[in-house]
Amino acid sequence: MIGLGLLKAMRVTLRNALKAPFTIQYPDRKVGIVGAAKEEGKSPIGLVATQPVTAAKAAMSMYSVPVNIPQNRRFRGNEFTWYEDRCTGCASCAKYCPLGIIEIVTSPGGFDVQEGESYAIDVFDIDIGRCMFCGLCVEACPYDALHMGSHFERSKYERDALVIPVDELRQALKEPSSWFRPQFEERDYDPFRDGAEDDHYKVGRHEKPSDETLDERWVEER
């Protein structure tokens, strides 16, 4: 019957029109006086009394608060977390990258009685302008030295600025994502929690094999 279907459709539209919007404002959203007062930690009246300029701005909807988008901890972010002390310069990550955008140059480093010979990392550049954040490099790293990051705001004006050089990797904030690092999730690590674990040793690595398993692997299997 003509008309009934349309009425049904109108009901759905009306129901949805009365709901709060599902969209998230990013990167900030405009708030009124009440929201501004909450952001400044004051009551609305207190805000008008102490910060009239801010209050006026808020009233004209020119006051905005940043919006934090909830992310999951496996999120493959675009800055890499790299621990130099764990990296042996084996270049597994560079070989495993489908695009070949990791450049590694090493030179013979020191000698340690416990660890054996080591290599110093001279160059460890990741050209994230071409990276597709597949995370295969992280999967390939046998020493848990490379992790995906957990952030995504890294736009630049020039292409060259998209290459992450080794110095930047060294100093970068260490908030690795738990992509391909099950031990992070076992220990309930969350890069988005306030004061997320900075100290990676607490977050942990893959289990170190025990002496028995190593014996078995190296002596008995051969």
Add this chain to the structure above:
Amino acid sequence: MTTQVRTEPITVNLGPQHPSTHGVFRMRVTFDGEEIIDVEPIFGYLHRGSEKLAEERTYVQVVTLTDRMDYVGSMLNNQAYMLAVEKLGNVEPAPRGVWLRMIASELQRIASHLVAVGFLIQDLGAWGTPLIYTMREREKILDLFEMLCGARITNSYLRPGGVFMDAPAEFWPAMNAVLDELPPRIDDLDDLLTDNDIIFSRTKGVSVLTPEQMLDASITGPMLRAAGVDWDLRHRDPYDYYDQVTFERPLHTAGDNFARYWVRVQEMRESIKIIRQCEKLIEPGPVRPEHDDVPWLLRPPIGDAYAAIEHSKGELGFYLVSDGSISPYRCHVRAPSLINLTLLREMLVGELLADMFVSFGSVDINMGEVDR
């Protein structure tokens, strides 16, 4: 008294950069007045050479290329590719991994159908609103994917023999919440669109394709089922564990634009049922085979393998040839979008200008997959 207006055929070029063509697709259409008298589809504008690129990447690296073929159905592409690799390399998959990838691909099927339905309605001229309704639901599924594998579109979640990592603990309650929310939303969609008189009059009886025509052109998927042919690979040739779950195959007999839309909406409900069953049947265990059994640098024995799945758009198949090295010697994709497009002329000739994009949208193609 009727007056006869003398018209002349006029040829119009549409696209490749046209907002209604679902990507970069070009059509040379000849009109006589408002009626379409000839259509020449021209594609290839999004060709990225995925098949060739696959020849110089290892078997695991190719999974990132499959993500980018049909970018609204990445999980399904991953699944088809992995089935082919497993067949080629005689890999025994890990059961939990298989269940997880079934769940992931059914979720993806819902998301993909939501996109198809939303854009079909958008093509009808309902600008914005119904599309945003479907996108809202799809967004929730993409959030689940982010939980599962850290990415929303370019998943790369599957590995030969399973998935790369088990689902996190927070995934299961989140997935149940989404599955509880979805059926009322699909009912809403039904109320909003399926019983809508405007949709009826615009889509019923337009671009009718007969089963014979479609079988001749190897068309598969919801398009074929909309004409009453009961052909679903999940049922006909069960891959993974589809033989252990029960589901219905919604069929329509009209074969017109409305039937194609209707079949998709009903299939979403069936997918929800399948996921619920998978959730009951899944058991703890490893999600992928040991590295010793399936190394990262997989070297399948010399030979070839073809594996196909029921993608949300039709039969998606991967044909791989191995020469015993670490990368495929040849990788061919049977892309449902491309093959479903082959009847475009039959669909459009004789229809009106305003229905052109509706019929085109009802095929549910993805240019990323057509051109690869």
